[in-house]
Amino acid sequence: MLIIITNTIKPYCYDIEPVIGLPNNLSHRFRYRSRWIKLPYSIESTKLREGIVVLRDYSSAELIPIRRVIIEDVLSFGDIHYIELRLNEFIPNSLEVGLAALIQAKIVEFGYKNLSNNHLEKLIFEVDFKYDSPEKDLGGGEKWALLTKRLGSLECYKDFSFLKILSINDSKGSPANIVRGAIGRYCYSLKPNNLYFANVIQSITSNIEEDESIENPYDIELKAESDEIWVLRGIQRVVGKYDLLRFIIKTPISKKNKYTFLELQKKQPIGGLTYELPALFLPVNILVPTIKKIIMWMRGSISVLSLASLICSGIIAKQFNWDVNIFRTFATVVLVLAIGKYDEFAGAFIKETKNARLD
Numbered sequence: 001m002l003i004i005i006t007n008t009i010k011p012y013c014y015d016i017e018p019v020i021g022l023p024n025n026l027s028h029r030f031r032y033r034s035r036w037i038k039l040p041y042s043i044e045s046t047k048l049r050e051g052i053v054v055l056r057d058y059s060s061a062e063l064i065p066i067r068r069v070i071i072e073d074v075l076s077f078g079d080i081h082y083i084e085l086r087l088n089e090f091i092p093n094s095l096e097v098g099l100a101a102l103i104q105a106k107i108v109e110f111g112y113k114n115l116s117n118n119h120l121e122k123l124i125f126e127v128d129f130k131y132d133s134p135e136k137d138l139g140g141g142e143k144w145a146l147l148t149k150r151l152g153s154l155e156c157y158k159d160f161s162f163l164k165i166l167s168i169n170d171s172k173g174s175p176a177n178i179v180r181g182a183i184g185r186y187c188y189s190l191k192p193n194n195l196y197f198a199n200v201i202q203s204i205t206s207n208i209e210e211d212e213s214i215e216n217p218y219d220i221e222l223k224a225e226s227d228e229i230w231v232l233r234g235i236q237r238v239v240g241k242y243d244l245l246r247f248i249i250k251t252p253i254s255k256k257n258k259y260t261f262l263e264l265q266k267k268q269p270i271g272g273l274t275y276e277l278p279a280l281f282l283p284v285n286i287l288v289p290t291i292k293k294i295i296m297w298m299r300g301s302i303s304v305l306s307l308a309s310l311i312c313s314g315i316i317a318k319q320f321n322w323d324v325n326i327f328r329t330f331a332t333v334v335l336v337l338a339i340g341k342y343d344e345f346a347g348a349f350i351k352e353t354k355n356a357r358l359d
Contacts, residue, residue, distance in 0.1 A: 001131060002051030003103055004030065004069070004085070005123040008058045008156040014277055019053050019067055019087065020147055021164045021280055025178050025186040027072050027086050028281075034079040038110065038122040043081050046071045050131065052091065054103060057154055061116040063100040065091040066147070068131055072185070086186065090143040102127055141166070141201070152205030159206055161238065161268050163220070163280060166199040179285070181259060187283035188262075192254035195232075197246055198222060200264065204241040212241050219267045222247040223279075228260040228286065238268070251286050258286040299339070306335035 006015055018028040037043055049071050055064040068091065072084040091099065107114050112121040141164070148162045168176040168188055176196065179189045190196060204214065217239045224231050233248035249262070264280040309316060309331040317324040 001127055001129040002046060002049055002071070003054055003106070003125055003127055004051050004083070005054045005056050005063075005120065006030065007056045007120070007123075008154055010156060013156040014160075016053075016055055016066065016151070017160075017162055018278065018280055019085075020090075020144055021162060022087055022282075023165055023178060024088055025086060026282065027084050027185065030083045030085060032081050032083065032124060034081070036123040037081070038125045040126075043083070043124070044074045044076055046083075047074055048072075051085070052099070052129075052131070053085065054100075055151075056114075056120060059116055059155060061114045061118075061120075063103050063114075064150070065096050065099045065103075067091060090147070093143075093146075099129065102129055144201075145203070148203050149205045152207075157206060159204060159214075161202055161204050161266060163264065163266065164201045164203075165264070165280065165282065166201055166244075168196050168198045171195040171197075181283070181285040182257065183259060185283060187259070187285045190251050190284055190286050192251050192286055192288055194251050196249050196251070198249065198262070200236075200245040200247070202238055202243045202245055214239070214241060216269055218269060220245060221265045221267065222249070223263045223265060224249065225260045228252070228258055229262065229284065254286060254288060257288055260284050260286065303335060303339050306331050310335065 006012055015028070015030060022028060032043075034043075039046070051069045051071060053066045053069055055066050056062070057064070068088040069085040070088060072086040074084070075082040104114060106125065106127045107120070107122075110122065110125070114120055144162075144164050151157045151162070152160070168190075170176065170191075171194070176188045176190055178186050181187045181189075200220070202220065217237055220236050220238060222231055222234045224234075228251075230250045230252060231247070232250055233246070236243075236245040236247065238245075261284055262282040264282070266277055266279070268277070310328060313328045313331060314324055316322070317327045
């Protein structure tokens with residue numbers, strides 16, 4: 001089992017928010033230089049291996065196992081390695097202490113020291129550990145609440161706002177599933193021409209028992225690729241230390257599948273920071289249902305056939321000894337029904353009827 005450690009050192013400490021805030025099977029990327037890695041094989045060969053993300057409190061050297069992950073991909077440029085982590089279940093409470101002790105023992109076995117207010121020599125290494133969770137997955141919110149309360153006591157996360165993606169539901173309340181898309185990555189599966197509600201929890205757990213208010217309210221903004229997803233309600237105001245935020249989006253009508261994204265950007269002012277914090281990235285696959293594709297193909301075929309019949313109406317009517325005007329009207333009606341221009345056709349029909357009565 002790979003152990004992947006991140007420290008509570010700014011700005012790296014903020015990488016833990018996506019790790020705990022994104023749902024199962026979505027991804028987040030860590031980056032490490034070769035000097036922080038101790039493996040008997042190349043880091044590139046870790047693709048599809050299991051790992052555990054561990055948060056190390058720099059000030060106390062405490063090791064906090066967070067979440068099981070799968071290495072989705074590794075991109076290496078010289079001695080810098082970008083590691084894509086596919087998130088899975090949170091580490092159960094019953095395994096935390098034993099796993100932390102196992103990691104500590106491995107560090108000692110390497111001949112290193114895990115000392116407070118000091119850097120750890122290696123951040124990625126392997127331990128002999130087989131993950132077998134004896135508890136239910138607490139990833140739905142309970143474990144997240146426990147973790148954020150614990151992290152809120154650390155200096156690095158003082159007044160820090162943690163976000164968690166709860167769900168994306170359609171107008172009937174049905175949740176959007178996370179599925180493996182055509183490009184091989186997991187993403188939210190949405191349908192075209194649908195209204196969706198994205199539900200997000202925000203929580204600032206530091207000193208929440210003493211004071212539930214915040215001095216500087218701020219915005220959280222949901223962004224999207226403008227042509228692919230319409231954001232109807234994209235900004236929510238945070239005014240307290242715990243909020244349930246609801247964003248509203250709509251997918252336009254589409255005839256083909258599309259791969260796009262949503263991005264949740266926090267505008268929280270953190271003391272001393274001169275940059276925006278990383279956004280929560282939500283890949284989206286807008287999938288046209290198969291039955292709809294069949295219907296669109298049939299309508300397209302009928303439209304072509306009807307148009308051809310209109311163009312050649314004189315020849316066809318003569319061939320079968322039909323009335324050419326009746327045949328043209330019939331072909332026009334079929335064409336209108338096939339392409340869906342009902343309103344325009346009805347308006348033109350009513351107008352012609354009125355003119356005929358006047359005459």
